[in-house]
Amino acid sequence: MNTTHTDCIIIGAGLSGIGAACHLSRKNPDKTYVILEARAELGGTWSLFKYPGIRSDSDMYTFGYSFKTWEDQKTFADGPSILKYLNEAADEYQVRDHIRYQQSAVSYNFDTKEKLWTVTTVNSSTAEQTVYTCQFIFSCSGYYNYSKGYTPKFKDQSHFEGQIIHPQQWPDKLAVANKKVVVIGSGATAVTIVPELATEGAQVVMLQRSPTYIAALPNKDKIADRLKHLFPKKIAYRLIRYKNIFYSIIFFNLCKLFPEAMKNFIINGAKKGLGDFPVDPHFIPNYNPWEQRFCIAPNGDFFRAIRKGKATVVTDHIDRFLPNGILLKSGETLAADIIITATGLNLVAFGGVKIQLDSKPFDVSKSFVYKGLMLSDLPNFFIFVGYTNASWTLKSDLTSEYISRVLKYLDKHNYKAVEAKVIETDLKPVPLLNLNSGYINRSANMLPSQGNKAPWRIYQNYVLDYKMLRLDSVKDKRLKFF
Ligand SMILES: Cc1cc2nc3c(=O)[nH]c(=O)nc-3n(C[C@H](O)[C@H](O)[C@H](O)COP(=O)(O)OP(=O)(O)OC[C@H]3O[C@@H](n4cnc5c(N)ncnc54)[C@H](O)[C@@H]3O)c2cc1C
Numbered sequence: 350m351n352t353t354h355t356d357c358i359i360i361g362a363g364l365s366g367i368g369a370a371c372h373l374s375r376k377n378p379d380k381t382y383v384i385l386e387a388r389a390e391l392g393g394t395w396s397l398f399k400y401p402g403i404r405s406d407s408d409m410y411t412f413g414y415s416f417k418t419w420e421d422q423k424t425f426a427d428g429p430s431i432l433k434y435l436n437e438a439a440d441e442y443q444v445r446d447h448i449r450y451q452q453s454a455v456s457y458n459f460d461t462k463e464k465l466w467t468v469t470t471v472n473s474s475t476a477e478q479t480v481y482t483c484q485f486i487f488s489c490s491g492y493y494n495y496s497k498g499y500t501p502k503f504k505d506q507s508h509f510e511g512q513i514i515h516p517q518q519w520p521d522k523l524a525v526a527n528k529k530v531v532v533i534g535s536g537a538t539a540v541t542i543v544p545e546l547a548t549e550g551a552q553v554v555m556l557q558r559s560p561t562y563i564a565a566l567p568n569k570d571k572i573a574d575r576l577k578h579l580f581p582k583k584i585a586y587r588l589i590r591y592k593n594i595f596y597s598i599i600f601f602n603l604c605k606l607f608p609e610a611m612k613n614f615i616i617n618g619a620k621k622g623l624g625d626f627p628v629d630p631h632f633i634p635n636y637n638p639w640e641q642r643f644c645i646a647p648n649g650d651f652f653r654a655i656r657k658g659k660a661t662v663v664t665d666h667i668d669r670f671l672p673n674g675i676l677l678k679s680g681e682t683l684a685a686d687i688i689i690t691a692t693g694l695n696l697v698a699f700g701g702v703k704i705q706l707d708s709k710p711f712d713v714s715k716s717f718v719y720k721g722l723m724l725s726d727l728p729n730f731f732i733f734v735g736y737t738n739a740s741w742t743l744k745s746d747l748t749s750e751y752i753s754r755v756l757k758y759l760d761k762h763n764y765k766a767v768e769a770k771v772i773e774t775d776l777k778p779v780p781l782l783n784l785n786s787g788y789i790n791r792s793a794n795m796l797p798s799q800g801n802k803a804p805w806r807i808y809q810n811y812v813l814d815y816k817m818l819r820l821d822s823v824k825d826k827r828l829k830f831f
Contacts, residue, residue: 355381358468358483360454360700362386363393365733365745366489367435368414371442372749375416377756383481384444385470387453387700391439393491395431400516402545403428406537406645410573410589411597411740414438418586424570425647452479457486458705459728464765464831466729484765487752489733489745490700499693504669511673511686516542517694526550529684531675533667534691535561537644542689544650547659554683555662556675560634561641562615565622565649594811597739601639608637622652631662639738698795699732716797718781719769719827720804720817722748724797728768728831737782738809747811751818758823764830772827777801 357373359366362384373380390396404427405412412426413419417438421430439445452470459466468481498517506513514520516538528551532539535557546553573589580588604611619632634641646652654660666678674684704711706727716724721744722731731752735741755767778798799807804817804827 353383353479354482355383356483357382357485357487358466358481359384359487359489360468360702361393361489361491362388362391362448362450363489363491364395364431364435364742365491365735366393366487367391367439367444368742368745369487369489369733369749369752370444370447371414371416371438372746372753374442374444376750376753380756382447382483384448385452385454385468385481386448386450387473387495389450389473391445391448392432392435395428395435397495398428398517398519400519400538400542400545401549402541404541404647405431406643407740408570408593409434410570410586411593412742413586413590414742415590415746417441418582420582422574423568423647424566424573425568425645451475454490454700454702456703456705457730458708459730461707461728464729485729485731485752485756487731487733488699488702490697490702492696492698492734493694494697494701497695498690499695500690501692503667506670508672509670509674509685509688511688513688513690515690515692523687525687528552528686529674530554530687530689531556531683531685532689532691533557534689534693535559535644536691536693537642539689539691540644540646540651542691543660544646544654547654551687553654553660554685555660556667556677556683557631557662557664558666560630560632560664561644562634562638563632563644563646563651564615564618565646565652568647594739594743598811601738604638611638619652622646622649622656624656626655626661631664642737696795704730713797714795717769717771717776717778717800717805718797718807720751721799721807721814722751722818723767723769725769725771728766736809736811739811743811744814747814747818751823754819754823759830762830766831768829768831770827770829771800771805773800773802773805776805779806781807 357380359369359382366384370382370384373382405425408424409419409426413434451473453473454468454470456469457466466483466486470479498515500515525546526549530546530551531554532543533556539555540563543553543555572592576585576588615638616628616633620628655662663683668676668678674682676682698713704713711727716726719725721734724730733745733748735744759767779801781796781799799805
């Protein structure tokens with residue numbers, strides 16, 4: 350077994366891990382680091398998913414990094430463009446040489462006396478084990494299982510004679526022209542795939558149990574174009590980023606303050622895009638806007654496919670699969686050559702790694718999240734979890750900025766470790782994620798909690814987080830430095 354030591358180990362070479370490495374090289378260039386990546390390529394989500402039309406649901410001015418401008422004309426980017434952007438960032442900050450591919454972290458152990466983490470990895474192709482040591486772990490492993498998406502068990506699924514495909518395992522070449530395709534699901538993936546398959550000539554039915562809020566947004570931002578014209582590109586990027594952060598906070602809060610009015614506003618928008626197709630029941634969700642993640646239809650592509658009769662939506666429940674389609678609870682049958690199960694992801698916390706403290710299992714579910722980026726009682730361990738109501742990157746960037754300040758503080762005062770401690774006697778646990786999504790509910794017991802008050806509370810608000818992570822002092826009576 351080989352052992353290598355660096356100051357920091359970043360787990361995962363996705364958007365968060367690459368971003369964390371760029372931030373380290375910008376703000377803490379004296380720190381040595383490696384990135385341990387389970388797969389054979391960087392990009393995480395953006396190199397894994399290959400379904401047609403794969404794209405961001407967030408605008409790229411906030412989904413992009415704070416330190417790297419987004420120069421494409423499109424506001425919502427396709428998967429390959431995001432991957433290109435991540436590769437460029439990796440090159441610009443010489444991150445690539447630090448990545449160790451096919452190194453799947455399986456266990457972490459923190460030795461309190463030595464103030465040292467030991468990370469054990471397994472090579473995903475040779476099964477060889479390697480041991481790494483470091484002072485700090487940055488857990489950038491995303492939130493879902495990479496090997497398999499979530500598909501519920503459908504009755505008589507094996508009777509279906511066509512192809513069943515989960516979007517996480519999209520086949521290399523799938524010919525859909527003139528095929529009857531049923532897409533099961535109503536989340537962002539289904540809303541992306543449906544218009545794409547319709548464009549490729551398939552007859553598409555989106556089969557949903559219940560509707561989701563979908564809003565058409567222009568894929569070209571006129572104000573952004575104007576700002577790009579008027580200002581140097583870094584300033585323009587920053588201005589557009591703040592504009593979009595401001596818009597999304599306003600929109601989110603309007604949804605929370607005036608749910609009925611916002612519900613009507615969004616449904617009326619759908620009505621306009623759909624032409625004669627009925628919004629009721631297919632586009633009237635039984636929850637308020639932003640209680641679940643919101644879906645975007647860039648340039649109204651999803652509504653256009655329906656309006657033009659190239660795709661349709663059925664709201665019903667599956668009774669069972671048939672050899673040539675799906676029998677619904679209503680008694681209706683949907684004919685299908687291909688069934689796409691856009692039914693979600695399997696949530697995995699911290700890359701599925703076994704975490705130990707002084708060689709004893711550390712129970713993550715008993716810990717509280719400090720400022721959304723550390724776990725109580727677990728020293729020198731930072732987690733990267735983005736926003737659920739805004740771009741992931743806004744929070745992962747702030748997380749890096751905060752860590753940079755903590756590392757500097759430790760060095761300045763000759764400390765080696767930092768640990769968050771709950772000192773409040775009345776702190777109440779609150780579920781970590783406040784979105785009522787299927788995959789979050791299925792896995793709630795694997796996650797740490799947030800608390801009912803700051804700094805244990807996660808507000809999902811960039812402005813509050815900016816103050817807490819970039820402006821407030823690092824020193825806090827809940828942090829033990831040693
Ligand atoms: C289809 C899709 C579209 C999305 N669109 C948006 C969007 O528009 N806006 C938004 O804000 N969010 C979106 N998200 C959420 C998205 O996942 C995040 O925005 C972002 O890509 C997360 O980056 P990450 O690096 O934290 O995680 P990931 O992209 O999941 O990358 C994690 C990396 O860690 C590696 N890893 C995991 N476990 C281990 C281990 N044990 N050892 C070593 N390596 C490990 C993985 O192989 C992977 O490379 C989307 C998610 C999906 C699935």
